[in-house]
Amino acid sequence: MRPARAQSPLLAFRDVSIGYGTRTVLRDVTFSVKSGELVGLVGPNGAGKSTLLRAVSGSADILDGSVTVAGVPSASLTPRERARLVGVVPQSPPIAFAFRAREFVAMGRNPHLGRLQDLTTQDAAIVDEVMELTDTARLADQTVDTLSGGDLQRLTVAQALAQRPQVLLLDEATAHLDINHALQVLELVRSLSDDGLAVLGVFHDLDLAARYSDRISVVASGAVTAPAPPRDALDASVLSEVFDVRAVVRTEPATGAVTVVPIVRGADIAASVRGPVGLVCGSGSGATMLRRLALLGVQVCCGALNQGDVDHAVALALGASVVELPPFGDVDVTAETKVRAAYSRAAAVVVTSTPFGRANVGNLRAAVEAGVPLVLVGKMSADRDYAAGEATALWERAVERGALRVGDEEEAMSAVLGIIDGQESVDG
Amino acid sequence: MVPSTRKARSVWLAVLGVSLLFSVVVAIAFGAVPVRADQIAGAVLRGMSGRASGATDAVIWDLRLPRVLLAALVGASLSTAGVLYQALFRNPLADPYILGVSSGAGLGATIALVTVGATAVGGVVGVPLGAFAGALLTIVLVVRLASGSGRVESTSLLLSGVAVSYTLAAVTSFLMVFKRQSMQAVVFWMMGGLEGATWSYVAILAAMLAVGMALPFVRARELDLMLLGDERAAQLGVDVERFKLLALGCASLVVAGAVSVSGLIGFVGLMTPHMVRLVLGPEHRTLLPASALAGAIVMVLSDLVARVVLAPVEIPVGIVTALAGGPFFVWLLVRQERV
Numbered sequence: 001m002r003p004a005r006a007q008s009p010l011l012a013f014r015d016v017s018i019g020y021g022t023r024t025v026l027r028d029v030t031f032s033v034k035s036g037e038l039v040g041l042v043g044p045n046g047a048g049k050s051t052l053l054r055a056v057s058g059s060a061d062i063l064d065g066s067v068t069v070a071g072v073p074s075a076s077l078t079p080r081e082r083a084r085l086v087g088v089v090p091q092s093p094p095i096a097f098a099f100r101a102r103e104f105v106a107m108g109r110n111p112h113l114g115r116l117q118d119l120t121t122q123d124a125a126i127v128d129e130v131m132e133l134t135d136t137a138r139l140a141d142q143t144v145d146t147l148s149g150g151d152l153q154r155l156t157v158a159q160a161l162a163q164r165p166q167v168l169l170l171d172e173a174t175a176h177l178d179i180n181h182a183l184q185v186l187e188l189v190r191s192l193s194d195d196g197l198a199v200l201g202v203f204h205d206l207d208l209a210a211r212y213s214d215r216i217s218v219v220a221s222g223a224v225t226a227p228a229p230p231r232d233a234l235d236a237s238v239l240s241e242v243f244d245v246r247a248v249v250r251t252e253p254a255t256g257a258v259t260v261v262p263i264v265r266g267a268d269i270a271a272s273v274r275g276p277v278g279l280v281c282g283s284g285s286g287a288t289m290l291r292r293l294a295l296l297g298v299q300v301c302c303g304a305l306n307q308g309d310v311d312h313a314v315a316l317a318l319g320a321s322v323v324e325l326p327p328f329g330d331v332d333v334t335a336e337t338k339v340r341a342a343y344s345r346a347a348a349v350v351v352t353s354t355p356f357g358r359a360n361v362g363n364l365r366a367a368v369e370a371g372v373p374l375v376l377v378g379k380m381s382a383d384r385d386y387a388a389g390e391a392t393a394l395w396e397r398a399v400e401r402g403a404l405r406v407g408d409e410e411e412a413m414s415a416v417l418g419i420i421d422g423q424e425s426v427d428g
Numbered sequence: 429m430v431p432s433t434r435k436a437r438s439v440w441l442a443v444l445g446v447s448l449l450f451s452v453v454v455a456i457a458f459g460a461v462p463v464r465a466d467q468i469a470g471a472v473l474r475g476m477s478g479r480a481s482g483a484t485d486a487v488i489w490d491l492r493l494p495r496v497l498l499a500a501l502v503g504a505s506l507s508t509a510g511v512l513y514q515a516l517f518r519n520p521l522a523d524p525y526i527l528g529v530s531s532g533a534g535l536g537a538t539i540a541l542v543t544v545g546a547t548a549v550g551g552v553v554g555v556p557l558g559a560f561a562g563a564l565l566t567i568v569l570v571v572r573l574a575s576g577s578g579r580v581e582s583t584s585l586l587l588s589g590v591a592v593s594y595t596l597a598a599v600t601s602f603l604m605v606f607k608r609q610s611m612q613a614v615v616f617w618m619m620g621g622l623e624g625a626t627w628s629y630v631a632i633l634a635a636m637l638a639v640g641m642a643l644p645f646v647r648a649r650e651l652d653l654m655l656l657g658d659e660r661a662a663q664l665g666v667d668v669e670r671f672k673l674l675a676l677g678c679a680s681l682v683v684a685g686a687v688s689v690s691g692l693i694g695f696v697g698l699m700t701p702h703m704v705r706l707v708l709g710p711e712h713r714t715l716l717p718a719s720a721l722a723g724a725i726v727m728v729l730s731d732l733v734a735r736v737v738l739a740p741v742e743i744p745v746g747i748v749t750a751l752a753g754g755p756f757f758v759w760l761l762v763r764q765e766r767v
Binding site: 057058059078079080082083084086087088090093095096097098099100103107108110111113115116143159163 | 518520646647648649650652653655656657659660662663664665666667668705709710711
């Protein structure tokens with residue numbers, strides 16, 4: 001009984017302006033959702049994500065352009081006709097009235113029933129089925145005013161599914177749910193979508209959006225971007241622009257989905273520009289220092305890092321300069337020359353507690369040969385030197401030349417800031 | 429606990445129906461001249477066939493029966509209005525008296541009375557019509573006042589209801605005094621009373637209640653959906669604006685009828701739907717008829733108390749309902765704040 005897979009989109013926006021009365025919230029919205037497709041909407045609070053859904057559910061005004069649902073202009077639908085095509089799962093507020101859970105779910109059959117008509121056996125079967133699907137059958141006889149937020153939310157999903165809609169709208173439908181129930185609801189929606197439902201969902205959580213959406217649209221500043229695959233839609237530069245957050249976007253191996261790791265808020269980065277400071281790092285040894293230096297407005301150059309390295313991703317997210325190496329590529333002569341040039345312009349270079357091997361010892365050599373003050377974190381030992389003693393030799397050379405040795409990152413930070421401040425006062 | 433099956437709810441409706449019948453008989457039997465059940469039955473049979481004769485028949489058929497039936501109809505009307513307002517505003521504290529609708533209906537009725545009330549048609553049609561217009565305008569005004577910031581908050585709804593109620597009641601009292609009615613009439617109107625009951629009142633109110641109850645009953649499921657909020661109701665297929673207009677129209681109609689014949693009687697529309705909901709649950713297909721029956725019982729018994737407690741002096745029935753309903757309202761308010 002699922003809606004058949006149609007070639008034409010089940011939900012289509014064409015040059016739509018949406019708002020309330022005379023106030024326009026969104027302009028020039030054009031995109032569509034096909035049968036079997038789940039499109040996610042992300043964006044800052046108050047950007048108009050819910051308003052976009054309301055244009056379909058009939059609660060916001062379509063000021064210009066056209067919205068069509070299953071080929072029918074939305075404006076011409078009566079509330080009853082609309083409720084047979086479109087189901088909505090809002091964030092359910094608590095309900096103060098003591099409906100039984102099953103009665104509550106059965107309300108979803110309203111648009112299919114005549115006045116005074118009782119549920120037919122077919123209606124009852126649909127109610128039972130959607131309660132089974134949402135794992136709420138065991139709640140059937142409880143009253144909804146006593147249920148937890150999670151149970152109520154799943155009943156609301158059941159209620160929307162009982163409408164047997166062709167289009168399902170999710171308005172942060174999992175925001176109140178714990179992670180287990182959130183996954184349960186989204187897996188269910190995903191499978192219904194795979195069976196032919198067209199889903200348009202507002203997501204609060206970017207990772208869940210990326211994991212469950214076929215395509216994602218970003219809603220910000222009164223505009224809606226064309227839906228794109230999660231990897232493209234949730235680009236680091238987009239996140240910086242839309243949310244003002246510097247983030248690392250990578251594929252999470254455990255799920256195979258794009259994941260967003262926010263590093264700092266753009267607004268928290270100091271406006272002044274200082275430095276630059278060089279950083280010898282890799283495999284995450286430099287990430288926290290990168291973050292702390294960025295917050296203080298200190299420019300950082302990271303030496304040569306491999307694509308896919310955590311420090312590489314963090315450096316890019318924070319706008320630090322990097323000599324980029326292919327995955328598993330060595331710091332060859334060309335790269336080392338570039339790194340040395342970069343380090344030589346730095347106020348100081350910090351050697352983080354990263355281990356060294358043949359592949360990356362070039363960064364350490366470049367730092368030692370750059371001729372600027374060095375700050376060495378920790379000690380060099382056999383379990384850090386996999387470069388046949390070369391790292392140890394370079395380390396000792398640096399110490400002989402008067403490099404500052406510190407115990408941990410904390411001390412390294414104050415040492416670096418001391419050097420920068422000292423130079424600034426001399427320059428001044 | 430809330431009965432789950434439709435059958436159990438039918439049983440409850442039957443119990444309420446029988447209780448109402450019993451209350452009516454008891455209310456007729458009590459009074460200055462006590463009458464027996466068989467006398468009542470005889471008088472009703474003779475009255476229905478137009479052959480009422482003798483003093484006992486006259487007491488029963490011309491005085492007690494219309495009064496008791498009117499009480500039942502007023503109670504059912506106020507309860508029905510309470511159910512409708514409570515559903516539309518999702519607020520268990522809403523009732524026609526507290527929202528000021530009763531006062532609005534009263535003012536409308538009074539204006540009709542002092543303008544066209546002297547003519548025969550004006551008295552029968554004009555007064556209820558005036559009351560209806562007054563009730564409808566008042567609820568629109570109260571909701572407008574309460575929704576200054578967009579959403580209708582519980583507190584602001586009640587506050588604007590009370591403010592409008594007092595103002596309109598004062599204007600009404602002024603008009604009545606101005607038109608040289610006795611202060612006693614004003615007091616009886618303000619406190620609510622059924623001493624003016626006649627068969628024509630019974631007929632008019634019965635007709636208004638029939639319309640005002642039938643329409644919402646047919647659309648009981650939509651009333652259920654309204655309890656989920658306007659936006660959710662719309663998402664589930666309710667034409668919210670139209671439906672609100674219809675339901676408010678029906679509520680205004682039954683309030684207008686009740687106020688035209690009995691003045692301002694408070695708290696019946698608040699208490700009964702609430703108690704019925706506690707027992708039978710919020711589904712309107714049961715709640716509407718059950719509240720109407722329960723409201724009728726409450727009103728018949730309240731009027732009985734009003735007639736006999738200081739006999740031969742009658743006290744306004746509104747005093748009886750307020751004595752019971754005031755504390756009930758406070759209890760509800762305290763309970764709601766704890767939630």
